[in-house]
Amino acid sequence: MTAETLDGKALAATIKAELKERVAALAEQGIVPGLGTVLVGDDPGSHSYVRGKHRDCAQVGIASIEVELPASTSAAELESRIRELNDDPACTGFIVQLPLPGALDDGWALGLVDPGKDADGLHPVNLGRLVLGEPGPLPCTPRGIVELLRRNGIGLSGAEVCVIGRGTTVGRPLGLLLTRKSENATVTLCHTGTVDVAEHTRRADIVIAAAGRPGLITADMVKPGAVCVDVGITRTEAGLVGDIDPSVREVASWVAPVPGGVGPMTRAMLLTNVVERAEALASAR
Ligand SMILES: Nc1nc(=O)c2c([nH]1)NC[C@@H]1CN(c3ccc(C(=O)N[C@@H](CCC(=O)O)C(=O)O)cc3)C=[N+]21
Numbered sequence: 001m002t003a004e005t006l007d008g009k010a011l012a013a014t015i016k017a018e019l020k021e022r023v024a025a026l027a028e029q030g031i032v033p034g035l036g037t038v039l040v041g042d043d044p045g046s047h048s049y050v051r052g053k054h055r056d057c058a059q060v061g062i063a064s065i066e067v068e069l070p071a072s073t074s075a076a077e078l079e080s081r082i083r084e085l086n087d088d089p090a091c092t093g094f095i096v097q098l099p100l101p102g103a104l105d106d107g108w109a110l111g112l113v114d115p116g117k118d119a120d121g122l123h124p125v126n127l128g129r130l131v132l133g134e135p136g137p138l139p140c141t142p143r144g145i146v147e148l149l150r151r152n153g154i155g156l157s158g159a160e161v162c163v164i165g166r167g168t169t170v171g172r173p174l175g176l177l178l179t180r181k182s183e184n185a186t187v188t189l190c191h192t193g194t195v196d197v198a199e200h201t202r203r204a205d206i207v208i209a210a211a212g213r214p215g216l217i218t219a220d221m222v223k224p225g226a227v228c229v230d231v232g233i234t235r236t237e238a239g240l241v242g243d244i245d246p247s248v249r250e251v252a253s254w255v256a257p258v259p260g261g262v263g264p265m266t267r268a269m270l271l272t273n274v275v276e277r278a279e280a281l282a283s284a285r
Pocket residue numbers: 048049052095096097098099120140141233240258259260261262263264266267
């Protein structure tokens with residue numbers, strides 16, 4: 001068997017076209033959604049991601065508000081820049097690009113964002129809403145993965161899903177999302193404390209690798225016909241490398257690759273969160 005590709009790049013383009021129409025409808029009501037980004041330091045990867053987000057915004061008609069700060073920025077300065085975006089009516093949603101450099105703490109910064117403007121869905125209040133099953137912005141990567149599977153006809157209800165990685169932005173919220181009634185999957189969450197990862201992945205209908213360890217998932221760890229979703233991105237001299245080894249294509253039914261899989265979907269879900277928030281503001285007027 002050679003796996004089919006879960007094409008996140010193509011699906012993201014479709015979603016952006018849909019969002020463009022929703023943004024045009026908002027414009028008729030005099031509302032322009034605005035995405036803010038706070039980027040601290042000079043990590044080339046982070047700069048490239050943020051550039052991509054603003055390129056997406058331009059395509060869809062969302063206004064961009066870019067805040068760039070040096071790596072030497074103090075916590076007090078960062079806090080005041082976050083509060084400015086909280087208070088800026090032109091900014092309907094924003095993100096603080098992670099990881100923050102040096103001693104600046106990611107969790108601390110996320111907690112300063114107005115939960116109503118939290119385009120990442122990573123504020124403690126919004127993660128709490130996810131736990132409770134209440135409406136709120138959803139974390140972009142988990143939401144992008146669910147959307148990528150759903151729009152390719154891959155059923156989640158009753159599926160055995162093995163997630164590798166317990167990070168705050170992917171693994172942990174993904175487990176919460178997949179076990180909601182509306183998704184109804186059975187989830188095994190593996191991490192560095194897992195004794196035998198392969199024992200769990202081999203049972204799974206869907207394997208989602210978000211460990212950031214190149215080639216971690218090999219063909220012998222995957223049940224024939226399983227769906228494999230790569231979330232790990234490691235930059236090497238040869239380019240971007242995912243957590244899923246190319247050999248997996250010989251046993252899996254579908255693979256979401258790196259690049260071109262979950263990454264573009266993450267960006268599309270960020271835009272979706274911003275547009276949904278602007279629509280909520282419009283209907284509240
Ligand atoms: N507050 C915050 N929110 C995030 O959502 C967030 C973050 N911080 N910090 C870093 C991670 C990582 N992340 C990616 C987004 C898009 C691609 C993406 O578009 N990847 C392309 C390739 C891009 C390239 O060539 O570098 C692809 O996989 O095809 C990848 C990774 C969002 N993150």
